[in-house]
Each structure stands twice: as C-alpha cells, then as structure tokens.
Amino acid sequence: xxxxxRVPAVPNGSQxxxxxxxxxxxRHWHSRCSFVAPMCHVLFxxxxxxxxxxxxxxxxxxxxxxxxxxxEPPPTDPPSGDVMLAPPATREQGWQVGTSxxxxxxxxxxxxxxxxxxPYDEPVFVKHIEIAQNPGTHHMNIxxxxxxxxxxxxxxxxxxxxxxxxxTNWSDWPLVVNSQNxxxxxLNLPEGVAHRFEPxxxxxxxxxxxxxxxxxxxxxxxxxxxxxRADPATVRDELGTAFATNQSLRICxxxxxxxxxxxxxxxxxxxxxxxxANGHFHSxxxxxxMSVFDPAGAETPAPFYESTAWDEPLFARNIGAAVPAQGGIxxxxxxxxGPNDCGDPADGCCxxxxxxxxxxxxxxxxxxxxxxxxxxxxNCF
Amino acid sequence: xxxxxxxxxxxxxxxxxxxxxxxxxKIGVAWASLLAVxxxxxxxxxxxxxxxxxxxxxxxxxxxxxxxxxxxxxRDGAPLVxxxxxxxxxxxxxxxxxxxxxxxxxxxxxxxxxxxxxxxxAPQGGHVxxxxxxxxxxxxxxxxIRVRMRxxxxxxxxxxxxxxxxxxxxxxxxxxxQPDLRTRSQVAHVPLCPxxxxxxxxxxxxxxxxxxxxxxxxxxxxxxxxxxxVPACRQASPEAQALCRCECEANYALGKCAVxxxxx
Numbered sequence: 001x002x003x004x005x006r007v008p009a010v011p012n013g014s015q016x017x018x019x020x021x022x023x024x025x026x027r028h029w030h031s032r033c034s035f036v037a038p039m040c041h042v043l044f045x046x047x048x049x050x051x052x053x054x055x056x057x058x059x060x061x062x063x064x065x066x067x068x069x070x071x072e073p074p075p076t077d078p079p080s081g082d083v084m085l086a087p088p089a090t091r092e093q094g095w096q097v098g099t100s101x102x103x104x105x106x107x108x109x110x111x112x113x114x115x116x117x118x119p120y121d122e123p124v125f126v127k128h129i130e131i132a133q134n135p136g137t138h139h140m141n142i143x144x145x146x147x148x149x150x151x152x153x154x155x156x157x158x159x160x161x162x163x164x165x166x167x168t169n170w171s172d173w174p175l176v177v178n179s180q181n182x183x184x185x186x187l188n189l190p191e192g193v194a195h196r197f198e199p200x201x202x203x204x205x206x207x208x209x210x211x212x213x214x215x216x217x218x219x220x221x222x223x224x225x226x227x228x229r230a231d232p233a234t235v236r237d238e239l240g241t242a243f244a245t246n247q248s249l250r251i252c253x254x255x256x257x258x259x260x261x262x263x264x265x266x267x268x269x270x271x272x273x274x275x276x277a278n279g280h281f282h283s284x285x286x287x288x289x290m291s292v293f294d295p296a297g298a299e300t301p302a303p304f305y306e307s308t309a310w311d312e313p314l315f316a317r318n319i320g321a322a323v324p325a326q327g328g329i330x331x332x333x334x335x336x337x338g339p340n341d342c343g344d345p346a347d348g349c350c351x352x353x354x355x356x357x358x359x360x361x362x363x364x365x366x367x368x369x370x371x372x373x374x375x376x377x378x379n380c381f
Numbered sequence: 382x383x384x385x386x387x388x389x390x391x392x393x394x395x396x397x398x399x400x401x402x403x404x405x406x407k408i409g410v411a412w413a414s415l416l417a418v419x420x421x422x423x424x425x426x427x428x429x430x431x432x433x434x435x436x437x438x439x440x441x442x443x444x445x446x447x448x449x450x451x452x453x454x455x456r457d458g459a460p461l462v463x464x465x466x467x468x469x470x471x472x473x474x475x476x477x478x479x480x481x482x483x484x485x486x487x488x489x490x491x492x493x494x495x496x497x498x499x500x501x502x503a504p505q506g507g508h509v510x511x512x513x514x515x516x517x518x519x520x521x522x523x524x525x526i527r528v529r530m531r532x533x534x535x536x537x538x539x540x541x542x543x544x545x546x547x548x549x550x551x552x553x554x555x556x557x558x559q560p561d562l563r564t565r566s567q568v569a570h571v572p573l574c575p576x577x578x579x580x581x582x583x584x585x586x587x588x589x590x591x592x593x594x595x596x597x598x599x600x601x602x603x604x605x606x607x608x609x610x611v612p613a614c615r616q617a618s619p620e621a622q623a624l625c626r627c628e629c630e631a632n633y634a635l636g637k638c639a640v641x642x643x644x645x
Contacts, residue, residue: 147639171506172635247503250566252547257596259525261543262572295538326537326578352566353504376634381507381572 083132083183085224094126095119097142097205098224099158104136104211109356110221113164114205115145115153118197125194125238127230129187131179136217138208138311138357139180139280142225143173144377145202155202164206165355167245174377175241176203177225178366180280180313187317190275192236193370197227210357214283215311239275240372242266244331244380246363251284251343252350256336260363263293264380265328268373274321276368277305277329278313282357284335285310290365292321293330300330323369328380333363460494460608475516475604479591480559482511482568489513489559494608499615500574500582500625507575508625510612513568514591515551515559519602521595524548526560528569530587532580533609539578539587542569545596573612574625575633582629586611 082101088094097116104110118124133140145152151169153159163169176195179185189195197203205225211217244264251258266272279288290305304321307314323329335351337343343351343359354360460479480489481498492498492512500508512528527543546567551557560567569591576582592605614625627638 146636147641149639167505172637172639174635245505246542246570247505247509248566248570250564255545255547258545259543260545261527262570263538263541264572265540265577268577293538296536330541332543347564375632376577378577379506379575379635381503381505381509381575 081135081182081219083134083222083224085130085132085184085226088226088228091119092229094128094226094228096224096226097203099205099207099222101134101220101222102209103220104209104217107212109138109208109210109212109358111161111164111206111208111355113151113153113159114207115155115157116203116205117155118199118201118203120197121199123199123232124197125230125232125235126197126227127189127194127234128226128228129177129195130226130228131177131181131185132222132224133179133182133207134217134220134222135182136209136211136215136219136221137180137182137223138210138215139178139206140208140223140225141178141206142176143170143204143206144176145204146173151204153204167355170204170206171381172379173204174379175243175366177241177368178278179315180278180311181315182312185315187276187368189230189239190318190370192234193239193275194230194235194237195227195239196235196372208355208357212358214357237371240266240272240369240377242328242365242367242369242378242380244329244365244367246331246333247353247381249333249335249353249361249363250350251335251337251361252348253337253341254339258335258337259332260335261330261332262380263328263330264365264367264378265293265295265326266367266369266373266378266380267323267325267327268375270325270371271327272323272369272371272373274304274319274323274329274367274369276315276317277319278315278366279305279307279331279333280313280362280364280366281310281333281335282351282361283310284337284341284351284361285333285363286336287334288313288332288363288365290329290331290367292323293328294324295326295328296324328378329365329367331363331365335361460492460606475518475593475595475602477591477593477604477606478515478517478557479589479606479608480513480515482513482562482565485565486563489515489562491515492608492610494610495586496608496610497613497615498610500612500629502616502621502625503570503572507572508614508628509570509572509574510610511565511568511570512589512591513546513560514593514606515557516548516593516595516604517557518604519548519558519595519598521558521598521602522548523596524558524560525594525596526569527590527592527594528571529590529592530571530573530610531590533586533588536588539582540571540573542571544569548595574629575635575638576629576631577633579631581631582612583614583626584611 087096099114149169150163207223209217209221242264246260246262249260277290281288288307289303291301291303304319305316342349351361479492481492483490498510500510503509525543525545529541530539531537547561548558549561551559573582586609589610590605590607595602614622616622616625624638
C-alpha cells in the first residue's frame with residue numbers, strides 16, 4: 001500500500017542563505033517483490049525560492065547549491081548529532097547536494113533515492129568531497145545515472161523504497177562516492193587528481209537509514225554532500241571508481257567461519273594507484289579485507305584494507321596501493337551467524353544476498369583509484 | 382564524529398601464509414605437469430586414480446546432467462586431477478571431480494576438458510559461471526571451494542572466486558561429497574562478465590582450476606583438478622541471450638548493454 005509522506009525542508013548552511021528543498025515523497029511500502037511505483041514530485045517553496053533568489057542564483061537552488069560567508073567559522077554539529085555542513089561559498093568553488101531531514105518509525109528501514117543535476121554548463125573537476133550524515137545511516141551512495149529501468153527522477157525528485165531497493169535498477173550506474181559513516185567523512189584527492197563531472201550530468205544520491213534491532217536512528221535522518229571544485233589546469237589524472245558486489249551469499253545459523261572471496265579488475269592497459277576503499281556488509285560480517293590482485297601472479301599480497309566493524313566500517317584513504325595493468329582487487333568477507341539468529345524463516349533462517357540490514361547480507365567493495373580508464377568506471381558482479 | 386585516517390597495512394597471518402605457500406607450490410607443480418602433457422590426456426597426480434569420463438559431452442546443454450560414472454572412463458577430456466598425499470606437510474589428499482551447477486536440487490553436471498559452461502545472469506547484474514566439485518577421500522561437511530580461470534596461452538587470471546560451502550554426501554554414493562545443492566549459493570560464482578578486457582568471454586576456452594579444501598580436518602585435506610572449459614550464452618530467451626552476449630563481449634563499458642526504459 002502506498003503512503004505519501006513529506007520530507008521536511010532543511011536549512012543548508014549556517015550563513016543565512018538557506019537551501020531549502022521541500023520534497024514530496026511518495027513512500028512505497030511495497031512488498032519486497034513489488035517495484036512498480038510512480039516517480040515522486042519535488043516542490044520548491046515559493047518562500048524559500050525567494051530566499052534563494054536573494055542569495056543569488058536560481059541555478060544554485062535547482063542544483064542544491066548555496067552560498068555562505070567564508071569569513072564565518074565552519075559550523076559545528078549540535079550535541080543532538082544533527083550534522084551541519086556549510087555549502088561551498090560560491091558556485092565557482094563548488095556545490096552541495098543533500099536531503100531534507102526525515103523521520104523513521106520504529107523497526108523501519110528506509111531507502112531513498114534523490115536525483116540531482118550537476119549545475120554547470122561545462123565539465124567540472126572536484127578535488128574535495130565532504131559527506132555529513134546523521135546517526136542511523138547505513139549507507140550513502142552517489143551514482144551517475146545511466147540506463148533507466150524502473151528508477152528515475154528529475155532534478156530534485158526523490159523515490160522512497162519501492163524501486164529504490166532493486167539493485168538491477170542501478171547496476172550499470174558508475175559510482176561517484178559513498179560513505180557508511182555517521183558524522184563527517186572527507187575525501188581530499190591527491191594533488192593533480194580530480195573527479196570529473198559532465199555538464200548537467202544527472203546523479204543519484206541513495207540513502208539507507210535503519211531504526212531497528214541492528215541499527216538505530218535516534219533522531220532525524222539527513223545527508224549532505226559538498227563537492228569542491230578544482231582548477232581544471234591543475235588536473236593531471238581523473239579519479240576512477242569500482243563498485244564490486246559478491247552475490248548469492250548465504251550464511252545460516254551456526255555457521256561461524258563462512259568466507260566469500262572474489263576479484264574485481266579495474267586497471268586496463270596501464271597501472272593504477274588506489275586512493276581509497278571501504279567494504280560493506282551487515283551485522284553478520286566479521287572481517288572485510290581487500291588486497292591487490294595481480295592476474296599474472298598467484299600470490300596474494302598482504303591486505304591494504306581490513307575492517308572488522310560492520311556498522312561504522314573503515315573508509316581508508318591515501319592508501320597508495322599500486323595495481324598492475326589489468327589488475328584490480330581481491331576482496332573477502334567473513335561471516336558468522338549465531339545459532340539462534342534468523343534471517344529468512346522460510347529458508348532455514350539463513351541470511352542471503354540483499355540490502356535489508358535486518359535479515360539479509362552483503363559483501364560489497366568500493367574502490368577509488370587513479371588514473372581513471374578512459375572508457376568507463378567499473379562495476380563488478 | 383568519525384575522523385578520517387589512513388588504514389595501516391597489516392601482515393598476513395602466519396597460517397594463511399603457510400596455506401598460501403603450499404597452494405602456490407601445488408599450483409606450480411600442476412602447471413608444470415600441465416605443460417608436460419597434452420590437455421586431453423587424463424593424468425593422475427599423487428596416486429589418484431584416473432577418472433573415467435565416458436558419457437559427458439562438450440556440447441551438452443546446460444540442463445543436461447551426467448551420472449557420476451561419467452567421470453571415470455579415462456577418455457580424452459578428463460580433468461587433470463591433483464591429489465595424493467603430500468609428504469612435506471602430511472596433509473591428506475582429496476580427489477576433486479569438477480562439476481557444474483545446473484539447478485537447485487538437481488544433480489551436478491560432471492565436467493570434462495573442452496566442455497561448454499553456461500554463463501548465467503547474477504541477481505544484481507553481470508554473468509557468472511557456477512562451478513563446484515564432487516570430492517572423494519573426505520567426510521567433512523564444510524569446505525572452501527576456489528575456482529580460478531586463466532587464459533590458456535598466458536596463464537593470465539581472468540577471474541577467480543572462493544567461498545565456504547556446506548558439503549553433503551552424494552545420493553547413493555556416501556563415499557563422495559558434494560555441495561548442498563538445495564541452493565546455488567553453495568557453489569562458486571565466478572564473475573566473468575561484464576568483460577572489460579579486449580578479449581571476448583564467449584567461445585574463448587579458459588583453463589580452470591578447482592581447488593577444494595576440506596574444513597575442520599586434521600591434518601588439512603586439499604585437492605584440485607584442472608580442465609579447459611568454454612563459456613557460452615545459451616539462455617532460452619532471445620533477450621536474455623542477447624544481454625549475455627553483450628555483457629560478455631570484449632571492451633564492455635557501463636551502460637553498453639541495457640535497454641533503457643526511455644527508449645522508443
């Protein structure tokens with residue numbers, strides 16, 4: 001049964017120019033097998049639009065940008081855990097995307113897909129990304145929109161649940177950036193390296209919040225992301241991304257040393273350097289590792305990444321691991337399920353592949369490297 | 382608030398290094414053996430009996446199953462079986478009989494060198510081959526299965542996958558173990574497509590190594606087998622087959638194959 005909800009507006013920036021976006025979200029409380037849902041509508045408040053116009057630019061409003069006074073000190077997060085993130089001071093410096101604050105009912109897992117357009121008429125490069133998320137976040141992924149199946153939206157639209165849960169809807173959408181951590185995460189790309197965005201490129205911010213047994217959202221959910229631009233003249237290499245997911249997982253009650261390991265090759269005809277990486281699984285995950293995979297050799301070097309925290313996994317940056325031409329990563333997930341835990345009661349209480357934190361499992365790797373291969377980012381399945 | 386920090390590189394645990402070193406040694410021996418003989422000649426290492434491969438067909442459709450006896454004929458195409466006691470570490474040896482998953486609760490399809498292996502659509506995207514093995518000389522109910530697929534001419538590893546699986550006795554053959562076939566999650570899912578390489582996946586033979594490590598045994602028990610397989614897209618639906626062929630064609634780029642809902 002569909003239910004319409006409204007995500008309240010969020011003041012985005014502490015310096016008076018509020019970025020306010022009122023999003024009417026159709027929340028699709030479908031069963032897990034139902035993904036047919038209409039797109040949602042975005043309504044801009046006239047009052048807030050007036051503030052935006054006063055602040056300087058309708059384009060900034062459409063794209064999620066704001067302006068701020070660079071002389072003021074950076075905002076600090078209030079004790080409640082509600083994150084704040086001032087948008088880039090000027091359009092030339094960058095832009096911000098984000099969600100309004102939203103609530104979760106007890107036992108709810110809410111996945112929302114927000115659509116934005118890169119607000120520039122020419123290609124832009126980004127050297128610094130900052131992500132701020134309120135407590136309770138499970139993940140935040142931003143993808144470049146490619147093939148449309150059942151999930152789409154115009155600039156500012158949001159889709160809650162329904163098709164936003166179905167991974168085949170974004171299976172060929174390149175990763176832009178992700179974070180699974182509450183609070184603030186920053187990516188300061190190495191000198192000469194930058195993320196490239198095309199003029200008015202459509203991107204999708206997917207946020208997954210949980211207020212249930214394994215994770216809790218004590219207050220409101222909220223995600224803000226800043227993209228700080230680089231001078232194109234300083235860019236030597238583009239950042240490339242790889243999103244890898246190991247599928248058909250299954251871990252059953254009493255299995256305590258279950259391992260899934262596979263490979264993802266993203267370097268093409270020349271070596272690349274890994275800048276950042278993070279692994280993703282749910283609460284049955286015990287250890288996530290990544291190591292450089294050289295397809296010409298059989299030996300596995302020591303991992304460059306290891307995380308044993310499922311809810312706040314390490315986001316490693318400045319890794320500097322060298323990957324040979326045609327190489328990539330070998331990544332591994334170790335799981336354990338207690339004898340009394342239950343995933344799917346219809347399947348022997350086993351936990352199988354899927355996005356629902358409470359009763360399914362994942363083994364996903366996110367990798368950031370440079371230089372980006374010329375033809376594509378990489379998704380591995 | 383979580384602060385940013387770089388993650389320190391950690392050393393491989395000693396046990397893992399020991400196992401890896403042992404595996405490397407086995408791989409080296411295996412490759413040397415492979416180069417020394419014609420691929421189609423059945424060969425036994427470590428005292429294992431040569432399997433008999435009568436009845437298996439390289440052109441067998443994906444849903445065609447073959448009895449266990451098919452692997453024991455010793456005719457051309459039988460897999461190269463690694464096994465036998467390892468005096469250096471005292472480990473037991475497993476006899477590994479390569480096989481393909483067909484469907485849940487159905488018998489495995491025993492594989493021979495030169496057989497076709499089906500590329501299947503994976504839940505989130507891409508195409509995988511589902512490989513497993515029947516194993517003799519163990520009664521362990523858990524094992525790690527590692528499948529590694531290489532280019533025959535260079536040894537280049539195209540893809541590999543390892544997972545822990547539950548093992549059960551083969552029906553009517555209690556001396557042979559195989560993965561629990563009630564779910565495909567108990568066999569290796571080797572991700573071959575999308576194919577970002579400059580060489581097609583479909584119809585290009587790949588050397589395949591299937592290594593099985595029985596868990597919770599003392600001393601450790603390991604065995605492997607090698608054979609050549611030819612990936613194929615044989616989906617019944619023309620649309621599904623076209624997607625398979627597109628994703629498995631050389632030089633894939635994201636967005637290349639899917640049909641956009643906005644298309645006229």
